[in-house]
Amino acid sequence: MARKRLSADTRRELIEASASEVFAERGYRGGSIVEIARRAGVSAPVVYDHFPSKAELYRHLLERHFAALRQVWRDNLPGPEPAGERMGRAVDAWFAYAEEHPFAGRLLFRESVADPEVRAIHEEVAGASRDEVMPLFADEPGAERLIGAPADAGLEMVWVVLRGVLQGLAIWWADHPEVPREQVVATAMNSLWIGFERVSGGETYSL
Amino acid sequence: MARKRLSADTRRELIEASASEVFAERGYRGGSIVEIARRAGVSAPVVYDHFPSKAELYRHLLERHFAALRQVWRDNLPGPEPAGERMGRAVDAWFAYAEEHPFAGRLLFRESVADPEVRAIHEEVAGASRDEVMPLFADEPGAERLIGAPADAGLEMVWVVLRGVLQGLAIWWADHPEVPREQVVATAMNSLWIGFERVSGGETYSL
DNA sequence: CTCCTAACCTAACGATGAGTAGGTAGGTAT
DNA sequence: ATACCTACCTACTCATCGTTAGGTTAGGAG
Numbered sequence: 001m002a003r004k005r006l007s008a009d010t011r012r013e014l015i016e017a018s019a020s021e022v023f024a025e026r027g028y029r030g031g032s033i034v035e036i037a038r039r040a041g042v043s044a045p046v047v048y049d050h051f052p053s054k055a056e057l058y059r060h061l062l063e064r065h066f067a068a069l070r071q072v073w074r075d076n077l078p079g080p081e082p083a084g085e086r087m088g089r090a091v092d093a094w095f096a097y098a099e100e101h102p103f104a105g106r107l108l109f110r111e112s113v114a115d116p117e118v119r120a121i122h123e124e125v126a127g128a129s130r131d132e133v134m135p136l137f138a139d140e141p142g143a144e145r146l147i148g149a150p151a152d153a154g155l156e157m158v159w160v161v162l163r164g165v166l167q168g169l170a171i172w173w174a175d176h177p178e179v180p181r182e183q184v185v186a187t188a189m190n191s192l193w194i195g196f197e198r199v200s201g202g203e204t205y206s207l
Numbered sequence: 208m209a210r211k212r213l214s215a216d217t218r219r220e221l222i223e224a225s226a227s228e229v230f231a232e233r234g235y236r237g238g239s240i241v242e243i244a245r246r247a248g249v250s251a252p253v254v255y256d257h258f259p260s261k262a263e264l265y266r267h268l269l270e271r272h273f274a275a276l277r278q279v280w281r282d283n284l285p286g287p288e289p290a291g292e293r294m295g296r297a298v299d300a301w302f303a304y305a306e307e308h309p310f311a312g313r314l315l316f317r318e319s320v321a322d323p324e325v326r327a328i329h330e331e332v333a334g335a336s337r338d339e340v341m342p343l344f345a346d347e348p349g350a351e352r353l354i355g356a357p358a359d360a361g362l363e364m365v366w367v368v369l370r371g372v373l374q375g376l377a378i379w380w381a382d383h384p385e386v387p388r389e390q391v392v393a394t395a396m397n398s399l400w401i402g403f404e405r406v407s408g409g410e411t412y413s414l
Numbered sequence: 415c416t417c418c419t420a421a422c423c424t425a426a427c428g429a430t431g432a433g434t435a436g437g438t439a440g441g442t443a444t
Numbered sequence: 445a446t447a448c449c450t451a452c453c454t455a456c457t458c459a460t461c462g463t464t465a466g467g468t469t470a471g472g473a474g
Binding site: 032 | 430431432433434435439440441
């Protein structure tokens with residue numbers, strides 16, 4: 001193949017795109033620098049001209065995608081409309097991002113409980129996301145009913161459920177792109193918001 | 208440390224327990240045979256007296272835990288009681304298993320989208336679980352409302368959501384054992400069943 | 415007490431992969 | 445045309461890890 005000499009910025013973007021792919025497909029440990037470099041059209045040492053280490057490259061990608069998704073919540077969740085409508089458009093926008101960046105969903109959530117090294121990066125980056133998004137929920141009327149004692153744990157569990165559903169569907173959807181987005185969004189909302197609304201209206205489940 | 212000579216069966220169980228721990232903590236690639244052997248009180252080659260390869264050891268653990276969880280659904284989901292009650296006790300039993308086997312939840316779901324080698328094992332083993340559990344849901348009255356077109360995709364998405372919620376909560380709970388099980392179960396049910404019930408009663412969400 | 419099975423070990427092999435050293439050559443500015 | 449910067453390369457080092465070969469010893473059977 002004819003090697004082309006590109007500007008540093010252009011090559012860096014190619015490397016980031018390639019790394020998103022490779023990490024999404026193979027995980028942090030399974031994704032090799034050589035493979036990332038190959039798909040970006042260069043040899044492995046070039047990666048180190050742009051990133052100091054594999055871990056830092058990974059962290060950079062995580063931060064980029066998490067920042068984009070945080071923005072989705074910030075842009076869509078607040079507003080004067082009914083809560084269900086706002087939540088619906090936020091979830092829709094979330095999956096729109098996942099559609100546009102097929103590797104983002106897989107990249108962001110897969111390794112979240114992996115070995116200490118990677119896990120620390122995830123908790124740091126994902127924690128920031130959680131801390132920003134969850135207050136938006138806590139302000140919804142009736143939200144306190146979702147929260148048992150201790151309150152923090154209850155709120156965090158809401159986040160865990162939200163994350164679990166969006167993560168699971170995003171990963172699944174990446175393998176079934178023929179399903180239209182509206183259907184994925186509707187499935188998520190049927191599970192998440194309808195339950196939330198009902199509970200915040202007083203109908204808590206008990207064993 | 209004083210090395211004790213144990214029967215093959217006893218040592219094998221120690222190795223399985225150790226491997227569950229290590230894979231849960233570090234993932235498939237991150238968990239090394241040496242570390243597994245060390246925690247089982249032996250040197251690495253002894254592992255190969257019991258399992259032909261790392262992959263087969265991993266598969267064995269997966270099959271064991273998935274079989275146990277399948278049994279939980281089989282035992283708890285069918286019955287004459289109202290659907291919500293049956294679902295509630297199944298979810299409760301599921302988390303009881305997760306409580307008793309702290310590594311099961313993390314082990315079973317973490318690597319589900321990892322590199323092809325591991326992924327194939329997961330899809331094979333988890334697929335069997337899904338194929339057995341989902342029909343139990345499809346039979347619930349009103350379930351067809353959860354299912355858009357194509358029907359298979361809709362049913363599978365229900366499974367994905369269910370799995371996402373249980374997985375997320377199980378992993379989170381493993382790090383927060385002070386939260387009582389009832390609260391975890393209630394959170395799961397609030398998200399899952401209340402939404403399900405409401406939808407099967409005709410209240411489908413639409414954007 | 416004496417075998418002999420099998421549970422266990424040390425020492426290596428081969429592969430893979432992160433990261434580095436040091437040089438080469440394409441483009442651009444003068 | 446020449447000189448220089450820098451994008452890029454080849455060729456390595458070093459560490460880790462799965463797996464195997466082959467030997468050693470505990471401990472029960474006779």
